[in-house]
Amino acid sequence: MPSLKxxxxxxxxxxxxxxxxxxxxxxxxxxxxxxxxxxxxxRPYAERMNAVMTSLAAxxxxxxxxxxxxxxxxxxxxxLLVVMTGERGLCGGFNANIAxxxxxxxxxxxxxxxxxxxxxxxxxxxxxxxxxxxxxxVGHVDLSExxxxxxxxxxxxxxxILARFDAGxxxxxxxxxxxxxxxxxxxxTAKQVIPAQFEESEGHGASALFDYEPSEEAILHxxxxxxxxxxxxxxxxxxxxxxxxxxxSAMDNATRNAGDMIDKLTIEYNRSRxxxxxxxxxxxISGAEAL
Numbered sequence: 001m002p003s004l005k006x007x008x009x010x011x012x013x014x015x016x017x018x019x020x021x022x023x024x025x026x027x028x029x030x031x032x033x034x035x036x037x038x039x040x041x042x043r044p045y046a047e048r049m050n051a052v053m054t055s056l057a058a059x060x061x062x063x064x065x066x067x068x069x070x071x072x073x074x075x076x077x078x079x080l081l082v083v084m085t086g087e088r089g090l091c092g093g094f095n096a097n098i099a100x101x102x103x104x105x106x107x108x109x110x111x112x113x114x115x116x117x118x119x120x121x122x123x124x125x126x127x128x129x130x131x132x133x134x135x136x137x138v139g140h141v142d143l144s145e146x147x148x149x150x151x152x153x154x155x156x157x158x159x160x161i162l163a164r165f166d167a168g169x170x171x172x173x174x175x176x177x178x179x180x181x182x183x184x185x186x187x188x189t190a191k192q193v194i195p196a197q198f199e200e201s202e203g204h205g206a207s208a209l210f211d212y213e214p215s216e217e218a219i220l221h222x223x224x225x226x227x228x229x230x231x232x233x234x235x236x237x238x239x240x241x242x243x244x245x246x247x248x249s250a251m252d253n254a255t256r257n258a259g260d261m262i263d264k265l266t267i268e269y270n271r272s273r274x275x276x277x278x279x280x281x282x283x284x285i286s287g288a289e290a291l
Contacts, residue, residue, distance in 0.1 A: 004276065007269040011262060018258035024090065025251035032183070032244040038149070039180055039237040046234040053196065053227055059216045066217065069162075069224040072195035073171045078115040080138075080170040080194075081106060082161065084177040084235055085125030086243040087144045092253075094178060094186060094246035099128035101188040102176045106133060117170055121157065121236075138169070149240055154233030161232075162225055165194055177235035178242040183249050186242035193231050196224055 002010070057070055083102045085095045102125070106116050118133055120126040121141040130137070141157055143149075161173055173194035178186040 002272075004269065004272055007265060007272060011265045011269065014258050014262050014265065018255055018262070021251045021254040021258060025248055025255060028244045028248035028251060032241065032248055035237070035241040035244050036180065039234075039241040042234050042237050046230055049223070049227060049230055053220065053223055056216045056220050056223070057196065067221050067224055069165075069194055069228070070196050070220060073168075075171045076114070078117065078170040078172070079109050080117045080119060080161070080164065080173040082119045082121065082157075082173060082175040082232075083125040083129065084175060084239050085120070085122035085128070086239070087122050087124065087142075088243075089124060090250060091243055091247040092250040094243055095122075095124040095128060097186075097188045098176055098178055099125055101190060103129065103132070105174065105176075105190060106136070119161070122239075138164075149233075149236050151229070151233050154236055155229045158225065158229035158232050161194070162228060170194075175232065175235050177239045179238050180241035180245060183245040186246055191231060191235070193228050196227060 081102055083098065085098050089095065102118075106118070109116050116133075116136050117138045118129060118136045119139045119141070120129065120137065122143060123140075126137070126140055139160070141160075143153070146153055164170060165173065172192065174190050174192045176188070176190050179189045180186055
């Protein structure tokens with residue numbers, strides 16, 4: 001049974017921990033508001049750009065002049081998995097869920113005899129996958145020094161991926177990230193960006209409303225690389241909002257658990273203290289009766 005001093009020290013330690021988790025919860029809540037606004041403001045642009053490229057892709061169809069980013073290399077042997085996670089932890093299962101989805105996809109591809117390459121964005125994803133899939137790593141993007149996510153950040157990652165594609169390093173590229181729905185709900189998502197995939201129903205009839213100048217193929221040659229960077233930027237913003245939401249929820253739970261532990265330890269401390277006082281009184285009374 002712990003002594004009164006041990007219990008007192010433990011209560012003080014848990015109280016200090018509760019102060020830290022409460023502060024982290026407030027910081028995450030402040031960051032979440034800005035991150036959520038940025039993610040929500042980026043969605044209409046990404047959706048509209050996707051609709052335009054869907055229309056153009058439907059017009060081009062399977063023509064021989066279709067850009068490689070749309071038509072692909074004609075093979076799906078080599079897959080590049082771009083795993084986007086946070087740079088920090090203390091956010092519940094946010095990082096682990098994204099890594100789990102990427103791990104599941106990698107296992108499926110390897111079982112099918114495909115070649116897998118992994119590019120990590122965020123050190124938590126790299127740490128989670130390094131042990132089992134370290135031999136498949138081809139690069140890492142460190143965002144720990146980035147104070148604010150901008151399109152330039154996403155464009156740098158996009159150019160790296162496009163350069164690898166032009167060099168023939170892979171045939172299919174898929175990004176893994178988490179879509180922000182609410183503070184308690186972040187959905188791990190996989191999205192193929194090369195070759196570009198669009199919902200067929202979105203493009204039907206849209207191309208008949210516009211005459212494009214220059215040709216659809218020329219516009220797609222310019223828009224598709226931007227579409228890759230836009231998809232990455234949208235994923236980074238969604239990830240940032242999801243991370244802050246998950247961290248806020250995790251720190252709130254940690255603060256509540258610390259409060260519960262303090263209550264239990266305080267009750268145990270009071271009981272032990274009362275037992276010690278009772279024991280001393282019994283000893284005094286017994287000594288007095290003996291005299």
